[in-house]
Every structure is written in C-alpha cells, then in structure tokens.
Amino acid sequence: MSQDLREMFKDSGSEITESMKVGHEQRFLKRLELELPVTKKPAFPIFKIAASLIVLIGLGTYIFMNDNDPEPIKTTVVEKGTSMPKQEGISLGDLSPDLKKVEDYYMVSINLELSQLEISDRNKALIDSFMERLEELNVEYKKLNTELNEIGPNDQTITALIKNLQLRLQLLHKLRDKLKELQIQVTEADNDNSFTSI
Numbered sequence: 001m002s003q004d005l006r007e008m009f010k011d012s013g014s015e016i017t018e019s020m021k022v023g024h025e026q027r028f029l030k031r032l033e034l035e036l037p038v039t040k041k042p043a044f045p046i047f048k049i050a051a052s053l054i055v056l057i058g059l060g061t062y063i064f065m066n067d068n069d070p071e072p073i074k075t076t077v078v079e080k081g082t083s084m085p086k087q088e089g090i091s092l093g094d095l096s097p098d099l100k101k102v103e104d105y106y107m108v109s110i111n112l113e114l115s116q117l118e119i120s121d122r123n124k125a126l127i128d129s130f131m132e133r134l135e136e137l138n139v140e141y142k143k144l145n146t147e148l149n150e151i152g153p154n155d156q157t158i159t160a161l162i163k164n165l166q167l168r169l170q171l172l173h174k175l176r177d178k179l180k181e182l183q184i185q186v187t188e189a190d191n192d193n194s195f196t197s198i
Helices: 005-012 024-035 046-065 097-115 124-151 155-196
Strands: none
Touching: 097 155, 124 155
C-alpha cells in the first residue's frame, strides 16, 4: 500500500494539463474594473493651477498688508555701570544648573526692569538715587564673586550672591512703583491746573 509518490509520477508519463474556459480572462478583467475602477487624470490640471494662484494671491496680500512701517520703539539709555559685568573665573551660574537658572532669572528680570525705565526731567533725580544704590549692590556683587573665586563655593557666599540679586530686583520694583506714583501725581497736578485755568 505504501507507494513512493515519485515513482508514481515517473510511471504515469502523461502530463496533466488543464485549460481555462473560453472568455475567462475577459470576465476577470471586467470584474476587476468594477471592483477597482481606474480614475482618469484630467488633461489639464486646472484645479492645481487655481489653487496655486489662490495661495500666491493670499501670500501677496498678507505681505502687502503687513509691510507697513512699524511704530518706532522707545529706547531707554541705561548707564553702563548698572548692568552686571562679566567676571573672570567662576560665577554663581557655573556651580550648578539650578544656580544658573536662578542667576539667569534674576539677571533677565533686572535687565528687563532697567530697559523699561523712562527717564525724564521730572524723574531723573529719583532714578539717579536708585541707580546709586543699584551700583552699590553691583559693587557688593563683584566683591562676593571675587570671594567665591578666592575661597571657593560655600553656602554663605552663594546665599549672599542670590540675596544680592533679589535686593537689586526689589530695588528696581520699588523704583517702578515710585515712578508710577510720581506719574499719577504729575497727572493729577496737570488736571488740577487745567480745571483752575477754566
């Protein structure tokens, strides 16, 4: 009963040939066309051209409308000695990434406050007095930074450096508040003078 299949096929000698029914290929292609219709591309890509023109017109309009001259930016001149100079050696930010973030935060806040100062003849004396105090804190910061480089990092020096930055920012906040008060007083005085002259 057990026969070797290889031997059986050798012995059969006749090849098995099956053929498809007539018209099978045409029926298959029709069915394929129904299931997966071929979309024809338009001869002219009119929609692509129209879309491109709309985008170009939109961009041109946007650029033309925003091409107006911007308003001039008010600039305030700050004395050279009020900003923190670059120190040689290590600084507070060189000790750790967290201290760098703290130092950067305070320095950016201090510089922002300084840049927003509007100096006029009426407030110049007030600003000058605050700038003198700010310069004293700046000199103290330099001394603390020198101590940091000579002695090395310790908790007292690091705390003093951070406290110095905090004091500078607080001083500038007080200056801003005083300038607002001064502006309110000037506005009220101008309003009183305008009513009395009527």
